Amino acid sequence: NAGVTQTPKFQVLKTGQSMTLQCAQDMNHEYMSWYRQDPGMGLRLIHYSVGAGITDQGEVPNGYNVSRSTTEDFPLRLLSAAPSQTSVYFCASSYDRSSYNEQFFGPGTRLTVL
């Protein structure tokens, strides 16, 4: 099992550009989520999905879109990048939405917006 994979590992964008961060998992997990990590902060939830075709907003959703057309993939789209979106982005998955299931994290994508 590859677990949770993310591409790219690093990305530099100019303000106003759009891009998609890719996330895939091969564990047949129902629940997938995106977090961002800023310096001195813990991770904050951007969007999550409890299954294919179902997504919802987390704590900091503005400026991001998600979709979940398959169980395996959960891409995160930046519509018009802003410097405030400079961050490290983590995708995570868990078997389901239960409170006792750990989330498995991808390696992260470091994004810089100039």
Place this chain on the structure above:
Amino acid sequence: AQKITQTQPGMFVQEKEAVTLDCTYDTSDQSYGLFWYKQPSSGEMIFLIYQGSYDEQNATEGRYSLNFQKARKSANLVISASQLGDSAMYFCAMRDGGGGADGLTFGKGTHLIIQP
């Protein structure tokens, strides 16, 4: 709303000593899970240990144990016999039982440095 508080931004500990990393939480849910993750300088998030709100015994995983005091709403991580490789950021996190759909709520972390 859920909240996780880690009051130790940084800690220096001598190798082979035991370490306690503090975590307090706030939630109105009766059912929830508490997690600790390690983030080394390479950046990945590594799951260490889990404690459920209804678990009567403190969780243990190798050198890691969780000192769970429900009445105090604390879930401190204890690392026994610390090693140089334990140097990393440590995050306490909570997932509530209300479907858990809101994912994990994280604290700001503790930067642990193990000195030889």
